[in-house]
Amino acid sequence: MKEEFSARMLRVHFGEGDRWLGKPLHEAILAKCKQLGIEEAIVFRGIEGYGSGSRIRHANRWALSKDAPIQMSIVDTEVQIARLLPHLDAMVEEGLVATSAVEVIRYSRTPAVETGKP
């Protein structure tokens, strides 16, 4: 099944060491996204970078550094993103949230079975 719609994409940047209520921040945000039924969320670990606080973040595999830069990409409709943003405000203490308007095509295998029946 193929659906096309306008949506909004968030990019959230922070460090791998950042935590929220004892959990890594990216796991906490991902769990929140899932709870809100956000369409798509993915976490990337950068190999080097710097951000707010001008601290250079470096993923050093051998030293098992836990301070790699993290970028999350989150995609959903304007309404869904608006529901997520207040949570991000609370959770991201040091970081950057960028947003852009996007056009989305969603491919899915399932719905025809569930919604096709009366």
Add this chain to the structure above:
Amino acid sequence: MLQAGKAIKVSIYLSDGATHHGVPVYSSILDFLYFRGVAGATVLKGIAGFGADHHMHSSSFVEISDRLPVKIEFIETREKVEAILGKLEEMAGTGLIEMQETTVAKPAQISKPKKPVPPAHLKIEGKAQMMRIFLSEEDRWNGKPLHEALVEALRANDIAGVTVYRGILGYGAHRRIHKDKPLFSAHHGSIMLSVIDTEEKLRSFLPLVDRMVQEGLVVFSGVDIVKYAYRALQADSPGIDGKSSPASERASQPASEASEVQP
């Protein structure tokens, strides 16, 4: 130098054991062709065959395996072939010589191929589109990972560039959390492809995405291409004249930078 167009292909059938002035016939014929300036020749070794004497030559018969069939092939202009044919007939002895009309589609080049025609995507500047494709690392297309198949498909369609990212955590169309597994275990993570080209080219590629992506999300956003440099530009630097201009060295650094439009 052989040009594209009509030419003659000559095949000479010999036996491996045949000799001419003490050296294998194929070797002396090859030398002869080389010194007479024939554009190129290939010696092929057969694994079995028979000739005018109707003796079966096969590599499985140990005692006669030194008499395997050998074939020499070369392609030249009609004039050149006619000029060397007399001597060839003498050298080939009992072997058979065959000639056939052929057409050279692309002559071989002496050194480097001529400067490749820059692909159509070289000139992108300004407004363009970024297409991000979110899928799962487990997704397959014709037996290979879907993201690899997509990169090949994009390349075949001259799309300017693509980068594949593997997420360490994520979920998508199928609502399953993907978590990057520790080293050496089977991967099944979230994958994002980031593709940049003009809107028309990306839209014309979409039918292929439709067919290849079963489950996933495709996200379009507008970008401004600030710089797009291509490695092929270095073809006119060092090499032939031994000089390299600083400008072409700089240009030889591949780079693709785009800034996203933030509405």
